[in-house]
Amino acid sequence: MFSGLANLLKIFKRQRSLVSIDMGSRYIKLLEIEGSPEAPRLRSMGMATLPLGAIVDGIPKQRAVIKERLEALINNLKVASKQVSLAISGYSVIIKRINLPREREADLPEGLEEEAESYIPFDLEEVYLDHHLFNPRQSGNLDLLLVAARREIIDEYSSLAMEAGVVPSVIGVDVLSLSNTYEFCQGSNGAALVDIGASKMTVSIWSKGGPIFVRDVAQGGSQLTSDIAKALDIPFEEAERLKITISPQDQRFSKIREVVEEAQKRWIKEVKKALEFAKVSFGDLDISAVYLVGGSARIKGLLESFRQGLDFEVHLLDPLASLEADFQKIDEDYVRQASIQMGVCLGSSLANLITEES
Numbered sequence: 634m635f636s637g638l639a640n641l642l643k644i645f646k647r648q649r650s651l652v653s654i655d656m657g658s659r660y661i662k663l664l665e666i667e668g669s670p671e672a673p674r675l676r677s678m679g680m681a682t683l684p685l686g687a688i689v690d691g692i693p694k695q696r697a698v699i700k701e702r703l704e705a706l707i708n709n710l711k712v713a714s715k716q717v718s719l720a721i722s723g724y725s726v727i728i729k730r731i732n733l734p735r736e737r738e739a740d741l742p743e744g745l746e747e748e749a750e751s752y753i754p755f756d757l758e759e760v761y762l763d764h765h766l767f768n769p770r771q772s773g774n775l776d777l778l779l780v781a782a783r784r785e786i787i788d789e790y791s792s793l794a795m796e797a798g799v800v801p802s803v804i805g806v807d808v809l810s811l812s813n814t815y816e817f818c819q820g821s822n823g824a825a826l827v828d829i830g831a832s833k834m835t836v837s838i839w840s841k842g843g844p845i846f847v848r849d850v851a852q853g854g855s856q857l858t859s860d861i862a863k864a865l866d867i868p869f870e871e872a873e874r875l876k877i878t879i880s881p882q883d884q885r886f887s888k889i890r891e892v893v894e895e896a897q898k899r900w901i902k903e904v905k906k907a908l909e910f911a912k913v914s915f916g917d918l919d920i921s922a923v924y925l926v927g928g929s930a931r932i933k934g935l936l937e938s939f940r941q942g943l944d945f946e947v948h949l950l951d952p953l954a955s956l957e958a959d960f961q962k963i964d965e966d967y968v969r970q971a972s973i974q975m976g977v978c979l980g981s982s983l984a985n986l987i988t989e990e991s
Contacts, residue, residue: 651676652717652799653981654703655807656790658688659831659855660928661703662971664978665712666956670986675958676713678978680971681706685855685869689832691723693789704797717799718981719790722807722835723849725783727753727760730845733775738766745779753781761787765809767842778843780806803985808837808847810980814952815839815924817983823919825945827904828976829929831855834900836907840919846911850903854929857896864892877931890934897935901942922946926976952976 655662661681668674681702687695729752737744745762753760760781767776787804794801807828815826823840831854838846854876862872865885879889904923912918923945925936930949939947953972956979958965 651982651985652712652714653720653805653810653978653985654717654794654799655720655810655977655981656688656693656699656703656793657683657722657830657928658833658853659683659685660974661699661706662974662978663706663710663712664975664982665710665714666979666982666986668957668986670983673956673983673986675953675956675963675968677710677963678953678968678971678975679706679710680974691721691725692786693793696793700793700796703793707798712799715799716802717794718803718805718985719794719801720805720807720810720977720981721782721786721790722833723786725786726806726808727755727779727781728806728808728844728847729779730843731777731779733777735773735775738775741766749779749781752779755781755783759784761804765843776841778809780809782806803981805981805984807977808835808844810977810984811837811926812839812844813980813983814926814976815950815980817979818950818952818955819924822921825904825908825920825923826950827900827923827925827927827930827939829853829900829925829927829935831928834903834927834929836904838908838911838915838918838920840915845915846907848903848907848910850900850907852896852899852903854932857893857929857932860892860896861889864888877933879933893932893934894938897932897938898942901939904939904943920945922948924948924950926950926952926973928974930973949973950976952979 651667652665664678665676666673667676683702687698693699745764746757749762760783763780765778791801811826811828826837826839828835833853834850836848837844858869858873858876861876862869875889879886923943936949951972952975953968
């Protein structure tokens with residue numbers, strides 16, 4: 634049975650919500666599920682586009698626009714609950730998997746700050762801290778996931794959500810939410826999850842129940858779109874459309890493929906570097922496959938390039954494939970198309986669903 638990582642950073646905990654919101658640099662994603670952990674059902678989902686620069690490195694820059702788009706999305710979907718979970722990301726979030734002597738368990742969570750000083754590059758008064766124990770009732774050292782997030786960023790997202798008419802009951806971390814989705818979809822085998830978004834690519838090595846290594850790379854779909862726009866001397870939005878929909882019969886196809894292939898080579902190189910670093914740091918990794926997720930994972934030819942460039946099986950992660958849904962009320966084609974962008978949202982909702990059931 635899927636167990637999942639509990640949502641961390643329950644700073645605004647009031648009640649459990651199955652509505653989750655993921656605010657990325659180009660899209661706001663919203664997902665609502667219901668049912669049981671074994672058979673969750675999709676109730677509603679949707680996305681709203683953000684202009685370039687609205688969110689940069691996980692920091693909201695254009696509050697009015699973000700609030701307007703989020704509010705419209707919430708109202709259009711008519712979500713059943715105003716209590717929501719949010720997922721944050723960016724360089725204001727630090728995740729470290731560490732080992733501690735078993736006798737330190739009695740000091741948790743009060744003793745977490747003392748340990749965190751060795752791993753967190755921020756003043757501890759500026760962050761929210763939380764942790765997750767992977768082996769609370771086993772012998773040997775404590776296997777612990779330490780999470781820290783800048784208070785100002787958490788408070789900013791919470792404020793934005795409330796201005797849009799919803800209340801954040803839980804603030805989660807995108808990498809941990811995606812780990813929940815992976816476990817739900819694929820089980821507990823070790824894997825590398827490569828989340829390719831608009832402004833960054835996150836490589837997380839999933840092993841022994843959760844992430845052991847996470848690396849953010851400042852490369853993503855928007856950078857590729859800019860490269861295409863420059864190569865063809867066309868507007869950004871047209872390049873964005875062509876990046877996904879270009880036909881081999883289009884005379885611009887070969888030039889776009891050339892630009893795309895160069896970007897893919899860079900991305901594959903970064904994934905290789907992350908895998909090699911993780912192996913040096915943690916020893917032999919029980920990785921069975923690499924899974925691609927995120928909006929830019931839909932780019933034509935990307936899956937084949939990764940399969941050729943890595944010495945692992947490579948698959949697309951389809952977060953919503955196993956969910957039941959009433960396709961009389963929800964557009965099935967839209968669900969299938971947008972599914973690959975809903976990994977973070979699904980993981981947040983699943984963790985809350987588990988807690989409700991327990």
